[in-house]
Amino acid sequence: MPRYKAIVSYDGSGFFGFQVQNDVRTVQGELNKVVNQMAKNPATPIRVIGASRTDTGVHALGQVINFDLPFNIPAASVRKGLNTLLPRDIMIREVEIVNDDFHARFNSHHKRYFYRLSTQDFVDPFKRKYAGHFHWPLDIQRIEKALPDLLGEHDFASFAASGNQTQTTIRRITRADIINKPDEQEIVFIFEGNAFLYNQIRIMVGVLLEIGTGKRPVHDIQRLIEVKDRSQARFTAAAAGLYLDEISYS
Amino acid sequence: MPRYKAIVSYDGSGFFGFQVQNDVRTVQGELNKVVNQMAKNPATPIRVIGASRTDTGVHALGQVINFDLPFNIPAASVRKGLNTLLPRDIMIREVEIVNDDFHARFNSHHKRYFYRLSTQDFVDPFKRKYAGHFHWPLDIQRIEKALPDLLGEHDFASFAASGNQTQTTIRRITRADIINKPDEQEIVFIFEGNAFLYNQIRIMVGVLLEIGTGKRPVHDIQRLIEVKDRSQARFTAAAAGLYLDEISYS
Numbered sequence: 001m002p003r004y005k006a007i008v009s010y011d012g013s014g015f016f017g018f019q020v021q022n023d024v025r026t027v028q029g030e031l032n033k034v035v036n037q038m039a040k041n042p043a044t045p046i047r048v049i050g051a052s053r054t055d056t057g058v059h060a061l062g063q064v065i066n067f068d069l070p071f072n073i074p075a076a077s078v079r080k081g082l083n084t085l086l087p088r089d090i091m092i093r094e095v096e097i098v099n100d101d102f103h104a105r106f107n108s109h110h111k112r113y114f115y116r117l118s119t120q121d122f123v124d125p126f127k128r129k130y131a132g133h134f135h136w137p138l139d140i141q142r143i144e145k146a147l148p149d150l151l152g153e154h155d156f157a158s159f160a161a162s163g164n165q166t167q168t169t170i171r172r173i174t175r176a177d178i179i180n181k182p183d184e185q186e187i188v189f190i191f192e193g194n195a196f197l198y199n200q201i202r203i204m205v206g207v208l209l210e211i212g213t214g215k216r217p218v219h220d221i222q223r224l225i226e227v228k229d230r231s232q233a234r235f236t237a238a239a240a241g242l243y244l245d246e247i248s249y250s
Numbered sequence: 251m252p253r254y255k256a257i258v259s260y261d262g263s264g265f266f267g268f269q270v271q272n273d274v275r276t277v278q279g280e281l282n283k284v285v286n287q288m289a290k291n292p293a294t295p296i297r298v299i300g301a302s303r304t305d306t307g308v309h310a311l312g313q314v315i316n317f318d319l320p321f322n323i324p325a326a327s328v329r330k331g332l333n334t335l336l337p338r339d340i341m342i343r344e345v346e347i348v349n350d351d352f353h354a355r356f357n358s359h360h361k362r363y364f365y366r367l368s369t370q371d372f373v374d375p376f377k378r379k380y381a382g383h384f385h386w387p388l389d390i391q392r393i394e395k396a397l398p399d400l401l402g403e404h405d406f407a408s409f410a411a412s413g414n415q416t417q418t419t420i421r422r423i424t425r426a427d428i429i430n431k432p433d434e435q436e437i438v439f440i441f442e443g444n445a446f447l448y449n450q451i452r453i454m455v456g457v458l459l460e461i462g463t464g465k466r467p468v469h470d471i472q473r474l475i476e477v478k479d480r481s482q483a484r485f486t487a488a489a490a491g492l493y494l495d496e497i498s499y500s
């Protein structure tokens with residue numbers, strides 16, 4: 001039973017998120033289907049494990065999955081076979097054979113996400129599913145001053161949506177950057193950390209945008225970390241702008 | 251009855267082309283609907299005229315339209331009003347009031363299109379509706395040598411799809427370029443001319459790709475122009491890669 005690790009890209013706009021659910025189209029559901037098809041539908045269905053349960057509408061360039069096959073197939077053939085069977089909104093970028101104890105979710109030690117935000121006055125037809133949209137004036141320098149407040153190990157309880165079910169809300173953020181692309185009327189936020197809470201990045205982007213408009217003081221993130229009160233950060237940026245970019249393993 | 255000229259972007263993937271048709275969703279159909287809605291549905295419906303009848307799946311950054319309104323509304327308010335009413339896959343970029351004799355189609359004297367082609371081995375989920383896909387090895391230098399053969403005034407009968415209904419198949423091409431973007435695994439073709447025949451650009455791209463693979467001799471375009479035989483160029487590149495970029499007026 002060789003174990004395979006694969007890096008997966010998907011356009012999240014056609015899925016009810018990553019995690020398999022009854023009666024709706026999910027990324028994991030599609031992956032389970034084709035992996036079992038490739039393995040000639042074994043009596044005990046193969047389950048694909050994903051590193052990150054991205055939400056409805058959230059995209060991935062570098063989701064990581066693992067699964068076992070009942071017989072040995074070269075990694076390149078697995079990649080080709082799966083891509084041939086998969087719908088066109090999911091693509092397997094890389095496949096490798098890994099140790100039996102590799103687990104895409106538990107072994108990950110670092111995740112990078114980015115958030116694309118269009119600042120055009122009306123929604124660009126080509127970005128409507130691929131970027132958030134915010135047309136109020138933003139003071140980028142205020143956001144740049146606020147970003148370092150996110151860095152380090154903090155209790156991010158104020159930044160977790162109510163669906164969050166993890167035992168601790170303490171997370172470590174190692175990168176929080178903004179790239180301004182005025183020519184494309186676009187802003188990109190980049191976040192790296194050991195893990196993120198449910199909706200955490202979209203809530204952080206919401207808070208940063210409110211800092212950028214002046215609705216919140218520049219260092220309000222420090223206060224939000226202190227109060228640990230999720231009701232104080234209600235604006236969650238749209239799923240369409242969020243991309244799971246890369247997951248690293250030790 | 252002031253006349254308005256507008257520049258329109260749309261994601262062509264959700265439309266059966268530009269031109270209004272019964273029972274299917276078209277760009278012109280949607281534009282007619284909202285322009286009449288804005289004019290409070292006059293007894294004689296207003297008709298939007300478009301410069302170019304883009305096909306099913308073809309995109310536009312700079313389609314040009316004109317229409318008359320029964321009362322005077324400032325151009326900026328027309329833009330805002332239409333964008334508020336339009337579905338999110340169409341956006342009005344600019345609006346201006348023009349002379350009564352302006353006609354988006356008859357007055358245009360130059361059109362620029364580009365064609366995006368992804369050269370990845372499998373279809374990128376984010377490009378599947380926004381680029382053509384060609385994963386066979388291409389010799390870009392052969393294509394670069396072939397492109398100048400398109401320039402000038404020629405009879406492009408060999409490059410017109412059978413639906414072509416124009417009286418003459420003579421057209422003038424003033425620009426035919428290729429931009430290679432190896433980092434993005436993408437090639438972009440750029441074409442400018444006074445007008446193009448039905449499917450002409452997608453057929454030209456098809457011929458250029460066949461030159462790039464070595465299936466056709468480098469200067470086969472010269473022969474195709476001579477023979478005036480549409481059956482000799484059957485490979486039409488996918489609609490998803492084609493963008494109407496800009497139309498100029500004297």
